[in-house]
Amino acid sequence: MTPNASSLYQYSVERLGPPLRLMADTIQEVARRSSALWGGIMLCIIFSTSLLFPLFYEVDPLAQDLLARFLPPVWLEGGSRSHLLGTDNLGRDVLARILYGSRISLSVGFSAVLLGEFVGIILGLVSGYYGGKLDSLIMRTADIFMAYPFMLLTISVIAVLGNSMFNLILVLGISDWVIYARTIRGSVLSLKEKEFVEAARAAGTRNLPIITRHILPNVISPLLVLGTLRVANIIIWESGLSFLGMGVPPPAPSWGRMLADGRLYISDAWWLVTLPGLAIMLTILSINLLGDGLRDALDPRLRNVSN
Amino acid sequence: MFRYLLKRLWHTVYVVIGISAISFFFIHLSGDPVMLMLPGDASMQEVEHLRQKLGFNDPLYVQYWRFISKAVRGDFGESLYYHVPAMELILERLPASLELSFAAMFLALLVAVPIGIISAVYRGSALDMGSMLAALFGLSMPHFWLGIMFIMIFSVKLGWLPTSGRGTPAQLIMPAVALALGLMAMFARLTRSVMLEVLSLDYIRTARAKGLREFFVIGKHALKNALIPLVTVAGMQFGLLIGGTVIIETVFAWPGVGRLVVQAIFNRDYPLVQSIVLILALIFVAVNLLVDILYIYLDPRISYLEDE
């Protein structure tokens, strides 16, 4: 950047409203770290592929061809041009399934985190801001949830409700609320005593506006970081649930399910486990790289809280 | 100290009661296991008879009260599926779970802490980048996938290790390593970031300025401080590990509590599920208590009367 452009940039950033400025600062901070930048770029590519793939790859991920099972990827002997990454045990196109699966895995991961954050934010704000009996009730409940084996909770909920995608998002999201609520509560406690909050209160502003206007915007960034990192965990855990037969129900090809189903053919058709496995790994790697970058940029205090 | 212990005791009590209530009401929502216990051609009369006999017709709170009042006397009921006392089943499986968890935890810390320290000391070096990238890969592999890969490589291809089961030390290696990899990645990242923070503190600089040897500075001063968050996270993870290893247990046919409880959930073996959840919660609370006590040893500055 030339000095001129740089000052112009600074100028334009300063003219933005606080939320936008925060965003611009964050992007700048993140972009300064090469690993985070790479993570961000990779994630952008993954996202846009996931959104746009129907434009350039129009194969039905569910279409079976029982006569063309276990076709290897195109570069291997016996591979076919029409199935670039080969076919699975029912003759379905692996590439189409991986592309389609990206939508499922990413939406499970992100929706669950959003849901968890939503619940966590509300409970954390209430707990931190109002304090007293409500606070101790919420925090005691949080203690209980912390000690409840997370895995057992998920499995028993799915066993009861059945494994639809909605239920999966619900249970994965809800079981995560404690982490968010505790983080938020901590920030709110320290913020509550700050001058501008006191000032707003003295001016007769009611509680709800204080919370939404003054407190929330200032405690949200740690959650962004935490949430990003949790998405990765949830995608992994969904694959674990698929292994136990409780993931996203078939025929929807989540990456986890592809991996779990493919394991039975691990020695005959390595591409069935390796390729979706790579997709998971790349995605999680980029989420983590970006998340680490975000954390450093936004909130150095959070360094110890990863995972 | 006394007040502190009292507080911890209260914490234990409400956590355990809370957990038992949640698990109790939740699992009962799923219906009762009577249909499962009888074969398909059993008449409705037989079903009703068994339901009555096992007390599933009573209101939930009555059933819960019955469970709790028996549990405090040490009677956790009989497994509906195995027809033996639930506690007996759990105690049979607990050693296997503890063995696996200890092994994995030990292995993870053994590898991760040195890596984390070295990465922090040589921050930004190729070594640092490499190991942190490796740690990220470690975090991105699903357990079952890793486990099956291990079996394929070390048992089938190379023939070095038995595929599964428990009994000989050789059988412990693969499940422990598969379980440890994820933890390793987590601990290595954690150690690194904590060490980075500690190394920038004043007294470390003072120590260095005094001309103390670098090895001594890191080993004695920095590490001791870095241990606190590490111990917290390790304690928390250990508590979760004991019941949370169901996938590894399934892949390697490891006879631990995790598999027992998942099967019990599937079979709606209520007394067994409730007892296991209770035991796991107790272990979790106990481990965390231990961690708290360890804090005091690690850092005498921490007051056990911290206010909440």
Add this chain to the structure above:
Amino acid sequence: MKRWIAPLLALTLLTVFFAVPAFARDADTLVVVQEAEPVGLDLMRSSIQTTMSVCYNLHDTLFSPQEDATVKPALAEKWEKVDDLTWKITLRKDATFHNGEPVNAAAVKFSFDRIMDPAIDSPHKGKLTPFKDLKVIDDHTFTIATAEPYAPGLYILGYYLPIVPPGYVKQVGDAEYNTKPVGSGPYKLVKWVKGEEIVIEAYDKYYGPKPAYKKVIFKAIPEEAARVAALTTGEADVVGAIPVNQRKKIEESGKAYLTPQMGAMNYLGLNTYEPPFKDVRVRQAVNYALNRELINKALFDGKAILCAGPISPRTFGHDPNLKPYPYDPEKAKKLLAEAGYDKGFEAKLTYGTYMSQIQEQAEAIAADLAKVGIKVTLEPLERAVMWENYKGKKLQMFIYWWDDAPEPDRYVYSLFNSKSRDYYYKNPKVDELLDKGRTVLDREKRAQVYEEVDRILYNDAPWLYLYVVPEVFGVANNVDYQGRRDGFLMMVYAKPKAK
């Protein structure tokens, strides 16, 4: 800190050094791997296949059921009909329990009373209810009577009435008997390390032929890939629940072969009480819509047996003239159009996640039905939930299975007689025939009754008929074990392969 590290390090190293593969085994020992550990070892108290498999090595019954649904002597030496309702049975005199107690008429009487006793909630009780009365005549003779003539009676006794030692059971109680049973079978229990292994050894006073293997170790490995691995590495000699599509891999390993024996008869039930499957044309249409041949070839290596009607092609009483519904999507569409579903419809297909290769099958079936305009949503359920929805009549289409039993009454009565399971289908004519089938004692005439049932149900199509899946066992190359049609792992039939 340092003081700790040294010993711990030493410990780790030791662990690694001792980690020499413990593959070397006694030639007399056989390692058998199943997918699940037994829930107990009292045969009277469990109807779970993996549990019963271990139990049949320890326990013995009066008769040995054969693959053509007849019986051969076991503890019973000879038997005769007193009248249509009563058998007189003579026990052999040389049989003893593992603790030395004699197997006599009193023990049989005790066992019969015990299995009927509500206190142990035996899951086999229902199958034995046609039996009313057991009278001891002398030490080794007794009569057993039924309320009505009961053609499959001896066969049922052969499976579901294990004879237990009265003295021992009374002494240790039911709970301990479940973990430390004493029977009169070819093997006796040595030890059961929960979660790890069950060790049994040959009983030297067993009345029958001596087992070739002195010691058998049962283990459980739930994960399929790990089970196959245990077989190919030589850690296990006999491995259960291996899908047939692993055949190539196992044979190529050069370590083991697959038995072609046991079969599970999969079927797809339809709720005939509600539209659209209320209409017989729709039911026939789905039968025409399925490409069974291709599914068989693709998923089962061509080793499955296609079913025409509800009675397995290997079971007596099936009508040999019936051919499986051919794959004819055009005809299916035509039938659907006649029934008023020319635009197709949406349906839900439910199945239990615990069945072998089930998801592949469900997805392949759904794809075939989609081709004739039936949009199928898959609903995989946990075993318990599936069972409850099934009994609660909440299912529309569902995949279930029955073991490919040689005795038609065992399952056709259970599944189609409305006195047994009036869940999704009822047909008075079928009820009448099935009641009759139980009471006709002449085998030929009996077969005719079931053939008629087979024909009626073929046309009325309350199921989408599928196939008998060869659910095979993997056996190490140096072991000769052919497997049994009932799938029970009776190791008395295993022997070293002649070189």
